[in-house]
Amino acid sequence: MDHVRLYNKTYNYFSGLPEDAVAAYQKDAATGHRPTWAMGMNPGAGPRRAEDVTEERASWARQAASARLYFRARRFRAEAVPEPRRKLKRLEARALETMDLPETATAQDIKTRYKELVKRHHPDANGGDRSTEGRLQQVIEAYNLLRQAGLC
Known part of the structure; x- marks a missing residue:
């Protein structure tokens, strides 16, 4: 690796180039070797009036x-x-009533309420108490009906 470092230290990109070429390269390096124009010499820009x-x-x-x-x-x-809302059928209205939701409930409201009721009435979530299992079944049926109706 030492020989590479030594070579890099002694390498001269400009060796053999005339002085004016080196000066031109250094001058162009100031603008990143991109073309430039003198101030006011842009051919597309004419004099502009304040009103313009x-x-x-x-x-x-x-x-x-x-x-x-x-x-x-x-x-x-x-x-x-x-948004225009379709008229609910009797079973759909009853399903919303089972879940204690208004007729104007959104899909997100229905899903949130369903999750809340399932957590409340599921035997695994309430210490094995099976007394609310019937209510859980009603909630599941109501949610499935609303889902099939396209309300959630």
Whole structure:
């Protein structure tokens, strides 16, 4: 490994290059060897008037305000119009009643309440007490009915 270190210390990339080539390389290194232009010499940019800049900024401001209004109105419409809800059948309403939930319960409400009731009435969760096993069966049947109906 010592021979590699020695070689690297003595290696000179610029050996054999003329002085002007070395100077040009060092000058280009300052910009990462990327092309540059003198200030004010960009061919695509002409002289700009203050009025043009002001109008351009105003145009951007109008577009931004328009976008904000669009999304604000869209959000307002989404909040204002409730989702249409289908009329529940008698068995579905009874299943929700069994789980002590309102007719407007969401799928997440139904799942959360189901988990809560199963934990409360399951014999393994309440010390082996089988007295609420009938209620557990009703809750399971109600949940299965609601799931088959597509409510959760």
